[in-house]
Amino acid sequence: MNIDDLIKAVIAREGGFGDHPADRGGATRWGITEAVARADGWSGPMRDLPRDRAVAIYRRLYWSRPRLDVVAALAPKLATELFDTAVNMGPAVAIGFLQRALTALNRGGGDYADIAVDGRVGPDTLAALDAFLRRRGRSGEGVLVRAVEALQGERYLTLAEGRPANEAFLYGWLANRVG
Known part of the structure; x- marks a missing residue:
């Protein structure tokens, strides 16, 4: 698999918006936590985090930077x-x-x-x-x-x-x- 396929698989597994009360990570969208989105400069509601922004975050923070x-x-x-x-x-x-x-x-x-x-x-x-x-x-x-x-x-x-x-x-x- 290439990174594009890996990101697609993660997003498919993680789904859209989630905010489980027991999850210390808080609200997520496409598997991106609110803390990570905010650190990336996202200021809108987590429910509205665009998929392409999540893809860019995955590529940069979880593939290229490490x-x-x-x-x-x-x-x-x-x-x-x-x-x-x-x-x-x-x-x-x-x-x-x-x-x-x-x-x-x-x-x-x-x-x-x-x-x-x-x-x-x-x-x-x-x-x-x-x-x-x-x-x-x-x-x-x-x-x-x-x-x-x-x-x-x-x-x-x-x-x-x-x-x-x-x-x-x-x-x-x-x-x-x-x-």
Whole structure:
């Protein structure tokens, strides 16, 4: 999938306007939270956020700025998973999951050095990803996708355990976001 297809899929999954009382994110339109829309300069009612503005926000904040386009050049399936995770949890969390997985999979530093979990796709993360994929081949990309999904699922459970109101969302998170 390319980024246009990924954004279409997110918008289709997220739907139009929503404002669930248990959602700390508040009102959303096309899956864009009010806080993100306001930070982007949107001042109108969330119900009126244009779809093309949401598309631009997804492309800039959840794909280009976190450098998932660069990840996609090395591992397109992984970039797809990271994009979806970034949309739901934030880019820094998604990239942090990748960094944790890469460090845990480096066989004690024998394949490449541990990397900091800083939530940014920088030269160390890209070098580790490249080294991992060279060492493990294409099947390695699938392992990284599963590792990110596992971390994502664990975070959803923790969120539900820590705030009972989040239990309203747990089934959907696990059904639609993990795997």
